[in-house]
Amino acid sequence: MSRKNQTSELKSRVMEVALVHFSEVGIERTNVSDILADAGCSVGSLYHHFGNKEGIAEAVFVDGVNQFNSRLLAALLPRRTASTGIKASVTFCCEWVTDQSELASFLLSREVRFSDSAKLELRAMDRAFGQSIYDWFVPHVKSGALLELPKGMYVPLICGPTLEYSRLWLSGRNSRSPGDVASILAEAAWQSVKSDGEAKP
Amino acid sequence: MSRKNQTSELKSRVMEVALVHFSEVGIERTNVSDILADAGCSVGSLYHHFGNKEGIAEAVFVDGVNQFNSRLLAALLPRRTASTGIKASVTFCCEWVTDQSELASFLLSREVRFSDSAKLELRAMDRAFGQSIYDWFVPHVKSGALLELPKGMYVPLICGPTLEYSRLWLSGRNSRSPGDVASILAEAAWQSVKSDGEAKP
DNA sequence: TAAATACTAGAATAATGTTCTAATTGGTTA
């Protein structure tokens, strides 16, 4: 096998193993030595590739966010109406969390403290993602289907309840999975951003 | 000064100092020795009172949740209509986060890994809090003012967007504080749980 | 083939959370 392949295989093996430990007991309580043993990796290699323990967590996080973002866009962008787009996004989100509960748990835990470089990378990803979302939204706001709101509010309004419900479910405090209640969450999200509701008092 | 007072003063000094460090760099990266120095506390005392570093974090967390819960109930319970109750809760939440951003940041970070005993304590608090909320809700659901939903869904629907927005603001990604957008969040929360909206398709 | 580069290895080190024993203090009881 070529070195490139060998290396990237080692890296993903480490990340995979690390995710299991991180989501189980958190970053602080997982020992580097456990990751090394489970991934069959030497100290030197690990620090060569990831810098330090946080570096592993950052890599796993960035990877997870990238996967989530691209799949969400794939669910949203093809939709032609405001209502179907919003509901498809929320539904996708519920299914993703239910499906990939380990990764979701890690991403939602917000345990990672990012280095400056990781912050920059995430910020850039976030900006690009936000722009795609925004571009999809604009026509629906212009047409009057969606409320006109400050730019930073659509995501919290639409995803907030789902993410909060997911956190509760992941921590074992709700028995019904997000997938099970997706339709309720989707409908509620739609109600909160659709236009032509009752006028404010 | 009596020993009791001296002790409780030391404990709250430690917790205060610890919160500053925790919210700044996270639990893992704050050194016990820094807390000791800033609080003027010896190793022995600290471990006598808190058991270990996580114990400090747990104490700060439980304290914060208690404060938040009781104040939220004080904002909600006196309201007589569904609409004013929901909106008052959301508004309170926004103001609390804006006001106590350090504590809010710590509570929302979900960085703490609780010991079994802390889990029990939190679970009990949560149960009592949830029950009070639930008791307030029941009549409004019965009267048809609020949607009838699974028990665990009201909190995510009502608070989710606010908490999510707060996280974004606390991490510096939105310039307008939750307090500034409270009315939007309050209105959206109301729209998502009020009854007699459009029928589901 | 030679040189450079990327990677691996693991012993040694350093940082830091926690334990332990001894001393002290404040409150309680005889």
Added chain:
DNA sequence: TAACCAATTAGAACATTATTCTAGTATTTA
């Protein structure tokens, strides 16, 4: 008041564990 006891304080010693460092090995490139 004096003696005693429990709660608390102190900080040196310890243990754990992340990280560094030096040396060596493989792979690519010129």
